[in-house]
Amino acid sequence: xxxxxxxxxxxDEPVSMLLACHDKVKxxxxxxxxxxxxxxxxxxxAAAQQAVVQIRRYFNQAAPLHHLDEEADFFPLxxxxxxxxxxxxxxxxxxxxVLHQTWAKLDAHLQALASGSLNIVDADLIARYTxxxxxxxxxxxxxxxxxxxAIDAExxxxxxxxxxxxxxx
Numbered sequence: 580x581x582x583x584x585x586x587x588x589x590x591d592e593p594v595s596m597l598l599a600c601h602d603k604v605k606x607x608x609x610x611x612x613x614x615x616x617x618x619x620x621x622x623x624x625a626a627a628q629q630a631v632v633q634i635r636r637y638f639n640q641a642a643p644l645h646h647l648d649e650e651a652d653f654f655p656l657x658x659x660x661x662x663x664x665x666x667x668x669x670x671x672x673x674x675x676x677v678l679h680q681t682w683a684k685l686d687a688h689l690q691a692l693a694s695g696s697l698n699i700v701d702a703d704l705i706a707r708y709t710x711x712x713x714x715x716x717x718x719x720x721x722x723x724x725x726x727x728x729a730i731d732a733e734x735x736x737x738x739x740x741x742x743x744x745x746x747x748x
Contacts, residue, residue, distance in 0.1 A: 590743040593735055594727040597653065600645040601716050607634045608709040611685075615702040623692055631693045638682050644745050646675045649719075652738040657722060660729040664722055674715050681708045 588595035610630050617627055654668050685708050691697040727735070 590739040591736070593648070593653070593739040593742055594723045596739070596742060597645070597648065597723055598720065600641065601720060603637060604642065604645075604712055604716065607637050608712050610634055611705045611709055614705065615700040618692070618698075618700045623695070623698070628693060631689050635686060635689055635693075639686065642682070643679070644742075646678075647745060648738070648742045650675065652741050653723075653726060656730050656734055656738070657726040661722070661725055664725070667718055667722060671715065671719055674711065678708075678711055678715065681711060 588599040590596055611634060614627065614630065617630075621627065623631075650672055654672065657664050658668060681704075685701075685704050688697070688701050688704060692700060730738075
């Protein structure tokens with residue numbers, strides 16, 4: 580599974596890439612929300628194990644890069660071109676910290692599930708995490724569209740180049 584390759588988006592269109600990341604976040608959040616019922620019915624079977632591996636990989640690798648793309652490149656330009664975004668951007672940046680902290684707890688929990696040292700899924704922790712992300716994307720996505728319309732093409736191209744560079748090892 581290539582976490583950074585999407586057929587519908589490229590770094591030449593950074594807002595499309597940001598939205599593609601959100602699509603993946605939403606897909607993995609749906610998987611997280613389904614995990615408690617699945618584990619209750621089937622235990623940590625192969626399907627649950629595979630889902631946990633993919634979820635953990637995405638939220639440990641791609642999600643932090645996505646947040647960095649926003650904080651280092653997109654949000655500063657959005658503040659410049661759409662100053663009315665300031666309050667939402669302050670909230671979103673603070674929420675990145677809350678998402679990272681909540682993920683650290685959930686990641687440890689998922690690792691314990693996968694290793695067999697736990698056999699009960701913390702549905703409340705999952706709901707808290709996925710709820711935070713649902714709130715986050717609902718606020719953020721309209722600003723993606725507004726930023727794409729407001730920020731000049733040269734600066735958008737620079738954002739895309741920075742995003743691509745972050746993913747080169």
